[in-house]
Amino acid sequence: MVSGANSRKYSETMIKRAKGVTISQVADAAGVARSSVSRAFTRPDMLSPETVDRILKAAETLGYVPNHTARALSTGRHGNIGLIVPDIANPFFPPLIQAGQLEADRSDFCIFLGNTEENPKQEDKLVGRFAGQVEGIVLVSSRLSDERIRAHAAQLPLVLINRDVDGIPRVLIDSSSGVRQAVEHLAELGHRKIVYVSGPANSWSNKQRRTAIRSAASGLKVDIETVPAVLASYTSGRNAVSAILATGATAAVAFDDLTAQGVLAGLAEKKVSVPGDFSLIGCDDVLGAVTYPALTSVSNRSVEAGRVAVSLLIEMLQSNGIRDARYVLQTHLVMRETTMALGYRGP
Template sequence: MRRVTIYSIADALGISASTVSRAFSRPDLVKASVREEVLAKAQELGYSPNRAARGLATGRTGVLGLLVPDITNPFFPPMVRAVQRASAHHDAEVLLIDSERSETMEEDLLRRIRPQVDGLVIVSPRLPTSRLRAMLTGIPSVVVNRAVRGLPSVVCDNTRALQQAAEHLHGLGHRRLALVRGPRRSWAAEQRAKAIREWTRPREVDLVELGPFEAQFEAGRTAAGDLVDSGATAAFAFDDLMAAGMIAGLNDRGEQVPADRSIVGCDDVLLARTMTPGLTTVSAPFVDLGRHAVDMLHLLITGAKPSTVTLHGELEVRGTVGAVRRQ
C-alpha cells in the first residue's frame, strides 16, 4: 500500500502541503473550517502525523508534562484524565510524573522532563515559591491548586462552601469544632484553614487545630485519636482521603459517625460518594480545572499571556454530619 503523507491529503483537498502541515503543527494559523477538512480527510485516508518529524520542523514535541505530588491520592486521577482530554483538543499528548510528595523528587523530575515537553502543568507543587519559579523559568508553565505570583494559575476557592459547611454544623448544635490541617507546605491546606478560621472569629465557637497531617488515609486514622482527645464534636478534614481515615479511626475507638461526631471532607472524590454513609464534603470542579490549565498552557506556548483563573467548590451535604449529641 502507498504510504499516506501530507502531500496525499493536500492533493485530495486541492490545497498546499504547507497548509496541511500547519493544520497539524500550528492550528492557530489555519482557519477552523480548513483544519476540520484536513483532519477529516486525514482520518479517511488513515494518516497519522509523525511527531518526531513535526518536532524537527516546529521545535515542538507535541507533549505536555503533568506533575502531581501523589498519584495514589484519589484527588489526582480525575485531574489527570481532565488534563489528558483537554490536551487531546490541542493535538497534544501528556507525560505524567509523580513526585511522591517529595520536594527533592519534584525538583529533579521537573529538571529532567523540561527538554522533553512543550510546557508543564504542575498540580499542587510542594517546592518553595523561589525554587519553583527558578525551575519554571524559560518554559511555558501553569500551576494548578496553588497561586504563585508571576505564574499563571488555576485555583479552586473553597472558602464559601467550607463556611457554608461550618454554618450547617452550627445549625446542628456544634460549638466545638476541629480543624484537621493538611500538609505543611500545601497552599490548599492553608487556604482551607484560613476559611474556617475566618468563619469562627465573630462567633461563640471553639476551634481546635490539629496537625499538620499528610493527605493520607493512615494519617486520618491517627488524627482520629487527637480528635477524640480534643473534645470537638465535629471536624473539618483537609481532604476526603483523610476524612475516610478519620472515620475508620473513630470506628476503631467505638465511635459512630455522625451519631458521636460529624466529619466534613473536601474535594468530593469518588471515595466520598461511594462510602457509607456518604461523606459530606466540598466538590472540586476537576474537569474545569484541567481544561482551563491546558487552555492556558496552549496560550502560553503560542505567545499569549493568560491570567489566573479562580473556580469555586460547592458544598455536598451527605450522611457524615448530624445533630450534636446532648449529654
C-alpha cells in the same frame, strides 16, 4: 507456520524492528527533493496536488512515519505538555488528569504525566527532565518553593493548579467558600468546638482551608483546634483520631476525603458513632457516597481545573505570551450523612 518452542527461538533473533524509513528514501521513490516530501506532510498547499499525491503514495508503500525527534529539533515544537501531580494514588487527581488529557487532545497535544510522590526533589527533577521534551508544564498542587516555581517558569511556560504565585498563570480551587458553608452548617447543628484535621504542611490548599475555617468560625462563636494529619491519606487520618478526641471537640472538618475516611475508621474503632456522637466533613468530595456512612464533603472542581489549566497553557503556547491569569473556582458543601445536630439521638 512453525509452532511453539522451535519457532520462538528464531523469533528471538530474527525480529528486527522496522527501523527508519526516512524522508530521503521517500524522496527518491517519488522522484522529488527531500524538501518536497517534507512539504507534502506539513504544507501540502505549497505543492501541486498531483505531486502531493505521488509523495503520499510513495510514503504509504514504504511505510514512512515522520520522525518526531528530528521534527522537534528543527521546529522546536514537540506537541507535548507535561502534567505533574504529587500523588496519582490520591483520587483527587485522576479526574483532573483525565480532563486535562481530553483538553490537550482537542489541540492535538499529548500529555506526559509525572508523579512526584509529594517529594519536592522529585518534582524538581521531573520538571527538569520534562523541560526538554514538552512545550509547557502544568504543575498541580506543587510542593515546590515559590522561588523554584519562578525559576522554572523562567525556563518554560508554566501553569499552576492550586498554587498561588504572583505573576504565574494559575487555576485555584477556592475551597474556602465550601469550607465556610461546612463550618456554618456545623454551627447551626449546635457544634461549638470543631477540629480541623490538617494536611501536608506545604500544601496551598491546606493553608487555604485552615484559614477559611478560622475565619468562618470567628463570627460564629465556634472554637477551632487544629490536629495535624501530616499526609493526605487514610492512615494519617486514622492515626489522628486520638488527638482529635482529646480536644473534646464534637465535630471535625478534614483536609480531604481520604483523611476523613481514615478519621471515620478510627472513630468506628473507638466506638464513637458518626454522626450520632461526632460529626465529620471531608473536602474534595472524591469518595462520594462510597464511605459508610456517606461522607458529607466540600465539592471539588478538579475537572474544570484540569481543563482550564491545560487550555490556558495551550493558549499561552499559541499566542506566545504570558498572561498573568488567575482563575478561581468556587466550591460548596455537599450534604450527606456524617453530620447531625449535637445531642440528637435518632428519630
